[in-house]
Amino acid sequence: MEVLIIKLGAKGDVVRTLSVLPAIKERYPRARITWITKKNISDLLVKNPFINEILTIPCEINKKFDILYNFDIEKEATYLAQSIRAEKKYGFNSEGQHIASFNLGAEYYLNTLYDDVLKKTNKKTYQEMMFELADLPFKKQQAKIYLDENDLRYGNEFVKKNNLLGKKIIGLHMGSSPRWPSKAWSRDKIKEFIRKAKSANYEIILFGGPDEVKSHDSLINELKMEKISIYHNSPENSNLEFASLLNSCDIVVCSDSFALHLAIALNKPTVALFFCTSPDEVEGYGLLKKVVSPMIYDFFPERQDEFSEELVNSISPEQVFSAISDLNEKD
Numbered sequence: 001m002e003v004l005i006i007k008l009g010a011k012g013d014v015v016r017t018l019s020v021l022p023a024i025k026e027r028y029p030r031a032r033i034t035w036i037t038k039k040n041i042s043d044l045l046v047k048n049p050f051i052n053e054i055l056t057i058p059c060e061i062n063k064k065f066d067i068l069y070n071f072d073i074e075k076e077a078t079y080l081a082q083s084i085r086a087e088k089k090y091g092f093n094s095e096g097q098h099i100a101s102f103n104l105g106a107e108y109y110l111n112t113l114y115d116d117v118l119k120k121t122n123k124k125t126y127q128e129m130m131f132e133l134a135d136l137p138f139k140k141q142q143a144k145i146y147l148d149e150n151d152l153r154y155g156n157e158f159v160k161k162n163n164l165l166g167k168k169i170i171g172l173h174m175g176s177s178p179r180w181p182s183k184a185w186s187r188d189k190i191k192e193f194i195r196k197a198k199s200a201n202y203e204i205i206l207f208g209g210p211d212e213v214k215s216h217d218s219l220i221n222e223l224k225m226e227k228i229s230i231y232h233n234s235p236e237n238s239n240l241e242f243a244s245l246l247n248s249c250d251i252v253v254c255s256d257s258f259a260l261h262l263a264i265a266l267n268k269p270t271v272a273l274f275f276c277t278s279p280d281e282v283e284g285y286g287l288l289k290k291v292v293s294p295m296i297y298d299f300f301p302e303r304q305d306e307f308s309e310e311l312v313n314s315i316s317p318e319q320v321f322s323a324i325s326d327l328n329e330k331d
Contacts, residue, residue, distance in 0.1 A: 003031045004084065006070040006091075008057065008077050011041045011239070012261035016283070017071050018143035019127050021050035023136040024069075034065075036080070044239045047146040069134050073099050073113065090134050106133040119301045125283040142285050145243055145265040154241045155248035162231055164203055164248075170324075171249030171268075173207035173259035181307035182276045182299065184255045185315065187219065193253075193317035194223065194230060200321075204230040205249060207242070207259060251324055256282065264288060269327040273315050276304045289323035291315055 007017045032052045039056040061084050070081035070091035078094040089102040101107045109129040112119045131138035176183035208216050213235050252263040252270045256277045263270045271289045276299040279290045293314040
């Protein structure tokens with residue numbers, strides 16, 4: 001049986017959509033699974049034992065599939081899903097300039113994207129909605145990222161090089177897309193949190209990408225003036241290097257971001273801060289403590305694209321540390 005999955009989208013969404021793979025294999029044990037995605041995330045899928053072939057867009061598909069699942073609403077994905085031949089199709093397609101659904105199970109998620117009232121009141125996780133789309137039973141199947149010894153070497157060498165062996169490490173990632181300018185914690189609160197973490201004998205690895213270089217350099221220099229030292233990843237890290245270093249942390253503290261979904265897929269205890277995106281849509285699998293701004297429903301979902309100084313300061317370092325303590329007690 002030939003099964004095709006299309007999921008392009010944001011990297012974090014690709015990671016959490018991996019949770020459907022064991023369910024597909026359980027229902028169709030002899031399925032040969034092909035996954036179409038973007039090149040910027042494909043390296044994290046290569047070692048997944050459930051995937052037989054990975055294709056990256058643009059690609060031309062001539063073969064016919066038994067089942068096609070399109071979990072993506074991007075036009076490139078919906079047009080592709082529309083054009084590929086398959087006996088059964090689930091998920092999203094294009095009808096002219098509009099996104100439509102192949103099946104009834106896909107309609108609920110689609111409606112949450114356009115109905116603010118439904119979006120605000122929805123209590124289903126992203127995984128629940130994707131499993132409903134695919135007509136598969138959701139049994140808390142967890143997405144997993146598979147790292148081999150070679151992949152793990154990057155994180156292990158970073159820890160050794162910086163004399164972090166045996167120390168408690170918090171991975172801190174507060175990046176956010178310009179699409180949601182209030183999605184990340186304020187700079188002042190991040191500094192307060194780092195001071196508190198260091199006084200509690202935690203080491204900090206600050207995670208970010210090319211867009212955060214200037215802000216991270218400035219933050220690190222300001223802390224140095226206070227005689228506080230922290231570590232940071234390379235902004236040019238590949239996805240695998242980023243994952244390897246994240247895997248070396250004891251706890252991850254992050255915004256609702258790629259780092260959140262990657263940390264959960266790596267089975268890392270995680271504290272996530274929610275300012276203007278839905279905490280209910282994030283499945284935690286018993287690994288996640290959610291710290292939710294008291295102002296969230298003043299902005300979610302209608303005003304997600306606004307920046308508010310008050311909003312990004314509405315979660316305190318003490319609240320985040322309390323969540324870390326809760327995770328430590330579970331261990």
